[in-house]
Amino acid sequence: MSRIIKIGTRGSKLALWQAYHVEDLLAAADIKSEIVIIDTKGDQILDVSISKIGSKGVFTQELEDQLADGRIDIAVHSAKDMQSILPEGFEIIAFTQREQVNDVILSHKQGIDLSDSSKPLILGTSSTRRVATLKHFYPNVQTVEVRGNLQTRIRKMEEGLCDGLLLAYAGVHRMGYDQQVQSMLSLEEFTPAVGQGSVAIEVSTGLDSAMKNAIYSACNHTSTSQELRAERAYLRVLEGGCSIPVFALARENEGHLTLTGGIVSLDGSERISIEVQGKADEPEKLGGLLSEKVFAAGGKRILDEIKSNLGS
Numbered sequence: 576m577s578r579i580i581k582i583g584t585r586g587s588k589l590a591l592w593q594a595y596h597v598e599d600l601l602a603a604a605d606i607k608s609e610i611v612i613i614d615t616k617g618d619q620i621l622d623v624s625i626s627k628i629g630s631k632g633v634f635t636q637e638l639e640d641q642l643a644d645g646r647i648d649i650a651v652h653s654a655k656d657m658q659s660i661l662p663e664g665f666e667i668i669a670f671t672q673r674e675q676v677n678d679v680i681l682s683h684k685q686g687i688d689l690s691d692s693s694k695p696l697i698l699g700t701s702s703t704r705r706v707a708t709l710k711h712f713y714p715n716v717q718t719v720e721v722r723g724n725l726q727t728r729i730r731k732m733e734e735g736l737c738d739g740l741l742l743a744y745a746g747v748h749r750m751g752y753d754q755q756v757q758s759m760l761s762l763e764e765f766t767p768a769v770g771q772g773s774v775a776i777e778v779s780t781g782l783d784s785a786m787k788n789a790i791y792s793a794c795n796h797t798s799t800s801q802e803l804r805a806e807r808a809y810l811r812v813l814e815g816g817c818s819i820p821v822f823a824l825a826r827e828n829e830g831h832l833t834l835t836g837g838i839v840s841l842d843g844s845e846r847i848s849i850e851v852q853g854k855a856d857e858p859e860k861l862g863g864l865l866s867e868k869v870f871a872a873g874g875k876r877i878l879d880e881i882k883s884n885l886g887s
């Protein structure tokens with residue numbers, strides 16, 4: 576392809592890592608690209624929690640405006656930050672190979688132990704899923720809201736705001752903070768957010784189809800995209816923005832998908848987690864099946880309670 580693809584990204588270090596990663600994947604397929612940095616409202620408002628700004632598309636809308644105008648050809652996002660239903664006129668054409676999906680505890684202190692209730696432990700996070708999961712399994716742990724990019728969060732922790740941070744390994748690893756990882760949390764307890772660890776490539780549906788195909792071939796990772804399509808189909812039914820503690824993790828193996836997911840009540844008193852199995856080439860069907868089972872097991876009631884609590 577002779578044309579230079581314009582890659583739109585937010586300007587945070589993690590977003591730039593993702594954009595360079597996509598640039599590398601394109602370059603390996605002989606596709607030239609350049610990076611265009613776009614400032615988003617989500618980056619500017621650092622002192623208000625995401626659930627209060629209104630989570631819908633807070634990090635994605637400005638990039639979509641530029642896609643629609645043709646000022647950029649593709650927008651690169653953390654797959655986890657993508658709404659389950661995109662606005663009319665946009666689509667995701669590729670998911671990159673997933674990083675290890677676990678949540679981790681990052682700290683400058685040694686010996687942090689979630690299950691040791693003999694001394695107080697305060698963890699920083701801004702994720703409702705992580706807060707509710709802690710309340711469920713480790714009610715002894717206190718949490719404090721911490722926002723900003725990873726560098727800012729680490730500084731706040733070191734200044735004494737909290738003993739450790741609860742984060743996605745993917746971002747920690749990509750920013751080079753592996754040495755501060757104190758423990759890798761289990762997937763059974765801290766089942767990740769939908770899409771954690773993968774990068775999504777979004778385009779305007781009007782983009783030239785030859786270009787879409789070339790970008791797809793260069794960047795899409797087949798099993799990751801099957802996994803994420805199953806997880807996202809589940810999320811779509813739950814209408815879960817990032818302010819609702821839902822989780823789902825699919826694993827592809829030899830054409831077979833195992834999808835585990837559920838929901839936690841905000842106070843942690845109830846947690847539903849269910850596993851379903853299906854064919855990897857029918858990911859949406861599996862996501863739909865999981866949503867039915869979770870709803871039937873009480874998930875619908877928990878979801879409605881959360882929504883009325885959040886006033887949405």
Ligand SMILES: NCc1[nH]cc(CCC(=O)O)c1CC(=O)O
Nearest residue numbers: 653655742743745746771772773
């Ligand atoms: N919600 C913010 C966000 N979006 C993507 C990542 C990490 C990288 C990823 O999962 O792709 C993070 C930070 C975190 O949850 O620790």
